[in-house]
Amino acid sequence: MTTLYDVAAIGNAIVDVIAPASDDFLADEGLVKGSMALIDDAQATSLYSRMAAAIEASGGSAGNTVAGVASLGGRAVHIGKLGRDQLGDVFAHDMEAIGARFAGGWMQDATPTGRCLINVTPDGQRTMSTLLGAAALLGPADVDAAVIEAAKIVYLEGYLFDPDEARRAFAKAAGLARASARLIALTLSDSFMVDRHRPALKGFIDTEVDILFANEAEITSLYETDSFDAAIEAVRGRASIVAVTRGADGSVVVTDGVIHQIEASPVEKVVDTTGAGDQYAAGFLFGLARGHSLDHCGRLGSLAAAEVITHYGPRPQVSLRDLATAAGL
């Protein structure tokens, strides 16, 4: 079958609400810096009422990755669930506007589009409080088999392990991808999510996942160790390719027993790390879909991540394709 897409990404369709915040504010609100916490309506109303003036921009981990793939010149599609409201329109518009596509489902009732309240501290770290809304109601019916079958890589956002229906959508997508001999990629998304679903995640990785993305906190949480090296030893061979990001220390790509060290791309000033991992995945997956070496894939990931942390907002503001060309990638 001909493939139409480099990447089909399944994740929470989320609009970000991004505001500057102080470390004291995080402490006062009981927020753990750098984490993602799920919040309910009442918590969202309360937190939002105390946050600074914000900008709204399409986000969601997988959505950001789709934007990165599109910015690199790739063909990407997002599968998630949106509310029939203004933020839902914003998310779908932004997908089309970047040359990608929203191919997920829309609520039939008044459940609002999910949003992520992001407090960015002066050190550029983002602390996320997510009201899932419609995103949590993604189910198998929202996954279009034809879309999955038409994608070289199906990319799954680990956050979707939280809602039950979304995990079923996940399983459906994985089954379809497997049946069509597509690659399955998973990102662990968040160390607290890993903690909540450790056994299920391990089983899913061992049986279904070809390409695993994680950061240091997530991979050490998965294998319940404080040692990065021990975690790498533990994950080795569990997926064909494992890419672990380490912030300014670059990334480590493990495959067939070989460990590749990839340097981070230099940046002048880190403004907002929101979306760094998502963009790393975008560069890596685009490289893989286009048949490049793992080193090349890792360097594309570093390049994409470096762009997004120099400004507010989780998606590229300039053409990543142009940046990659300029960098000889």
Add this chain to the structure above:
Amino acid sequence: MTTLYDVAAIGNAIVDVIAPASDDFLADEGLVKGSMALIDDAQATSLYSRMAAAIEASGGSAGNTVAGVASLGGRAVHIGKLGRDQLGDVFAHDMEAIGARFAGGWMQDATPTGRCLINVTPDGQRTMSTLLGAAALLGPADVDAAVIEAAKIVYLEGYLFDPDEARRAFAKAAGLARASARLIALTLSDSFMVDRHRPALKGFIDTEVDILFANEAEITSLYETDSFDAAIEAVRGRASIVAVTRGADGSVVVTDGVIHQIEASPVEKVVDTTGAGDQYAAGFLFGLARGHSLDHCGRLGSLAAAEVITHYGPRPQVSLRDLATAAGL
């Protein structure tokens, strides 16, 4: 009576949808660069579908001015009309978050909050297409007499000359302000708006306005001349204070027959001129409310305008009070 506010601003409560665009895009869409055009639902849907990925941020001319006054340490309040929807919540939240207040009305029906589709070209100019929505339905009942009476200066956004009910809200506010011996300020907002309402505007300025803000295009449109000097000659004495902005050439403040030339504050790179006039008004009005000289007021206006044009978005991103202190103002 004690005044609670430096400025009470009446204007269109609008959320901006800001995206980069090329000059070719403006031409293809039939948009006049630098202008503000009113559009209907169908036009908004059509234009938005072709715009690039955008960010959403609270805007509206008077709203931006309120944000500037608050950033300078002043007490300001906004009177407009919002829909009971997500963008309405965003606008009201952002007002509170900057230490100001939304004191206008909310729709009882499903009319959506107004939005302004802003296409920013590489030269930093913004071209605005506004769907007024709820903002157009601001009426006298939304103007709280106690708020007007508690403000040193009532600031009116010229855009409100377009909808009939808003003009009646205007007239009510002007009457209340006059009765309480408050100052009345008006901004002309847009040269096409001036063209649509020239006689009414002239009459309003002659009878009600103490402080008039305009840019070059607006003041020459008002007096139907190509000559800036002729326009200044024509407006002289029609309001106690007339402040006309001239972009990089600074501004001219006319009072009692004396013309003050105010220099623009230098900026390294103009990114997005959205909100420049609004911030000039903020600096000027704050200075006036705090009893400073007109030169001082003009320099505060230049300082506030210079900050906002160095980044995307129509409101200050750093404390204008700190900037003013650093500049010795």
